[in-house]
Amino acid sequence: MEVLWLSRGDVASLGVTMVEAMAEVERGFRLKGQGKVEMPAKIGVHTRPDCFLHAMPCFVSGEVDVSGLKWVGGYPPNQAKGLPYITGIYCLNDCETGFPLSVMDASWLTALRTGAATGVCARHLAAPGAEVAGMVGLGVQARTSLLALREALPNLRRVQVYDLFPSQTGRFVADQEPLLPGVELVPCLEAEAAVREADVTVTCVPIVTDPKRFIPAAWLKPDALAISVDYDAAYCEDVMAGLFVCDDREQYLWTQEHGVYFRGYPGAEGIYGDMGDLCAGKTPPAREGRRGAVLMGIALDDALVGSLLYRRARERGVGKTLEL
Ligand SMILES: NC(=O)c1ccc[n+]([C@@H]2O[C@H](COP(=O)([O-])OP(=O)(O)OC[C@H]3O[C@@H](n4cnc5c(N)ncnc54)[C@H](O)[C@@H]3O)[C@@H](O)[C@H]2O)c1
Known part of the structure; x- marks a missing residue:
């Protein structure tokens, strides 16, 4: 063998x-x-x-x-x-x-498929013509997520980026800019500046067991699509209180029930659909109003x-x- x-x-x-x-x-x-x-x-x-x-x-x-x-x-x-x-x-x-x-x-596989999932989610849930994205937490997953957003959002022209460490922001902009001709990368000194006015926001900060969620719904456009790559580390509960999607309903609910994550996030009755439902055409795409998506990353x-x-x-x- x-x-x-x-x-x-x-x-x-x-x-x-x-x-x-x-x-x-x-x-x-x-x-x-x-x-x-x-x-x-x-x-x-x-x-x-x-x-x-x-x-x-x-x-x-x-x-x-x-x-x-x-x-x-x-x-x-x-x-x-x-x-x-x-x-x-x-x-x-x-x-x-x-x-x-x-x-x-x-x-490498994880980074590639994580970014890809962000892109597929945006393809099904972003507003048609979305032009501005906001990204928070500028490490490995943010890099591939941005490449995928570029594929999913043909009109993307501006990406506002924020990291807790300005040196990370600088590295991110320097690495990514050459890969994204025609897209302006805007370094931000505050998370709020990165997500304000964005049509799609993506967070990729470390997942922790006692999160200090720091992005409230009030910072986001009323019809923004907020994608979490970091469980519940960054978005406050109210961001997920509108139309809510996850990558896998059963796993999301199991994780919510058995662990420390997703407290205050929607329960079973609050899930519009999961990515399986959307991609199989069982649930129609939703492109208006506040939309929140938790992509846990699944096997x-x-x-x-x-x-x-x-x-x-x-x-x-x-x-x-x-x-x-
Ligand atoms: N959903 C998925 O499929 C999936 C897959 C892999 C990793 N992840 C998760 O994605 C997150 C990022 O992973 P990574 O590999 O990119 O890590 P990374 O260490 O490469 O990047 C994390 C970035 O977040 C920044 N950061 C930390 N705290 C912050 C804060 N409060 N505000 C803004 N920026 C902050 C760090 O400086 C760093 O640049 C982790 O939570 C990881 O567990 C999710």
Whole structure:
């Protein structure tokens, strides 16, 4: 038995684009809406305060027939040590035999599929013609989320950006500007300035067990789409009190019930639909009024994009074959 080991460099070298990742994530959501996905809620251990190691298994049946597991860590103190917040590995399995096919770096995969989910969400919920975005928390996930917003919002012309650390803001603008011709990046000194007047806002700050939520609805346009990539760390409850969407209804409710997250956020009766419902056409897109979306990041996203990376690596002979 052999597995294909794909390092971070291998995975990044495959050149999978955001457009491709968004297509995979959207397909995954659609299959979920059609009842073809087995995906228990993440379970985890917490080795230090506010840190997590999550296990994220998933099986997508039907025409896709993909299964795998991500073992991923998120450690806020890593930033001060110059280390990435998110690290992990992804294991892809053969659905017929259960054999592991590949083990790959999951940090790049996570960033790619997280951004892709933001883009797919914006595609279904942003106002047509949305021109201004606001981003708060300018690390790894914000970078890919912005690339995906660019794909989802053809009229995007201005992005207001804020990070607690101005040096992060400076790095973000310097890295991202060359990738986004025609889009003005506006560094902001306050979170409020970044989200005010924005048609779509995205927050990507560290998830913590006792969040000091700091973005109230009063700062947002009345018809803004507010996307959370960071659970409930940044948006106050009232932001989510209008039309509310999550990426997976069952997992969101399970997490709300069993953990410390999403206190004061909508319960079952307050969910308009999840991304599966929207992408399968069971729930119509909603493009007016206050809209809030919590994208927890689900194992489905990893399975679809991880499988694409594996197939591309096989085609191109990338990676190292190891004996089990
Ligand atoms: N939903 C998903 O699919 C998904 C996937 C991966 C990571 N995440 C979450 O996304 C968040 C960001 O992850 P990352 O990998 O980009 O981390 P990162 O460390 O690369 O970036 C986080 C950024 O937030 C900034 N920040 C911290 N506190 C802030 C505050 N109060 N206001 C503004 N900025 C602040 C930091 O300076 C840093 O630049 C984390 O909460 C992580 O758990 C979500």
